[in-house]
Amino acid sequence: MKLQLTITPEFSKAYQKYAGFIPGETIRLYVRTSGPGTGGLFYAVEKDQLQSDDALYEVAGLRFVIRPSDFWYFDGGTLSYDEQLGEYGFMFTNPGLQP
Numbered sequence: 001m002k003l004q005l006t007i008t009p010e011f012s013k014a015y016q017k018y019a020g021f022i023p024g025e026t027i028r029l030y031v032r033t034s035g036p037g038t039g040g041l042f043y044a045v046e047k048d049q050l051q052s053d054d055a056l057y058e059v060a061g062l063r064f065v066i067r068p069s070d071f072w073y074f075d076g077g078t079l080s081y082d083e084q085l086g087e088y089g090f091m092f093t094n095p096g097l098q099p
Contacts, residue, residue, distance in 0.1 A: 003055040003071045006078040012060035014081040014090065015045070023061030026050055030066070031073045041073070043092055073097070 015021050028048035034040050050056060054065040066074055077094030 003066060003075050005055070005057065005066070005074050005076075006080075007057050007059045007064055008078070008080045009060040010081040010083065011079045011090065012062045012064075014083070014087075015062060016060075018087045019045070021047075021062055024063070026063040026065055028054075028065050028067070029074065029079075030070045043073070 015027065016023070021027060026048055027045050030044055030046075031041055032044050034042055048065060050063065050065050051067070053068050055068075055071065057064040057066075074094070076096040077092055080091050080093070082089040082091060
């Protein structure tokens with residue numbers, strides 16, 4: 001499966017500003033669940049290394065990777081950032097996941 005995802009430059013630059021990531025670093029994007037039972041889903045980030053089957057996006061100095069097990073959540077989505085919301089302005093939208 002090929003992953004279709006848009007990551008805006010503003011998203012990458014905000015992670016550099018608020019999370020202290022530096023150009024050239026590789027950041028893994030993934031999905032986690034929260035709460036008991038069927039809790040909600042949220043996306044998470046951590047420094048990582050590129051693996052051979054990862055999707056790779058190089059945006060404004062950072063390398064974002066996504067493992068195939070998480071493609072289903074990100075496919076068709078957009079990761080963006082709204083500077084008016086400061087450090088809380090990170091947004092993920094995916095019309096394919098809407099009810």
